[in-house]
Amino acid sequence: MSLLQKIIDRISIEARQKGVKCRGTGKVQITEHDEHYIDAEIDSGGKFIVNLSREPGLLKFACQCKTYAEEHEPCEHVWATLLQAESQGFLEEWELPGPVVLAPIEQETTIEEEDDDSPSMRKFDPQAGLLALLSPLRSATDAP
Numbered sequence: 001m002s003l004l005q006k007i008i009d010r011i012s013i014e015a016r017q018k019g020v021k022c023r024g025t026g027k028v029q030i031t032e033h034d035e036h037y038i039d040a041e042i043d044s045g046g047k048f049i050v051n052l053s054r055e056p057g058l059l060k061f062a063c064q065c066k067t068y069a070e071e072h073e074p075c076e077h078v079w080a081t082l083l084q085a086e087s088q089g090f091l092e093e094w095e096l097p098g099p100v101v102l103a104p105i106e107q108e109t110t111i112e113e114e115d116d117d118s119p120s121m122r123k124f125d126p127q128a129g130l131l132a133l134l135s136p137l138r139s140a141t142d143a144p
Helices: 004-010 014-023 066-071 077-089 126-142
Strands: 026-032 037-043 047-055 058-063 101-104 110-112 121-123
Touching: 004 077, 014 066, 014 077, 014 110, 026 077, 047 101, 058 066, 077 101
Parallel strands: 058 101
Antiparallel strands: 026 037, 037 047, 047 058, 110 121
């Protein structure tokens, strides 16, 4: 059974229908992928970045759209990305025996990059963020 067959019932009919239409417009671009993750950019009423990651028995997903932000459920962009990835053969290496759990990527672990104009997501390192916040305090206390 393919990965999409294992998860199709856990994605709303509306998200699947909109995702098929979105992918049909040719505006889904896989930007990066390997055996553990797939990133895509979708130009559909705005630019959205979709992140997918795969672990044994687990498929994690995130999108920058309003639907995902409010519901934490797979949106049309996630489904469109999965369809595009399958058509390009990227899901073949993700197919493992057994059931697959769908789970949103925790919001705390993604932040938007502010370095360029394109939206993107990357892993957030809370320790690095804390050190950056404490650095000015250290400088102030070290001063004579």
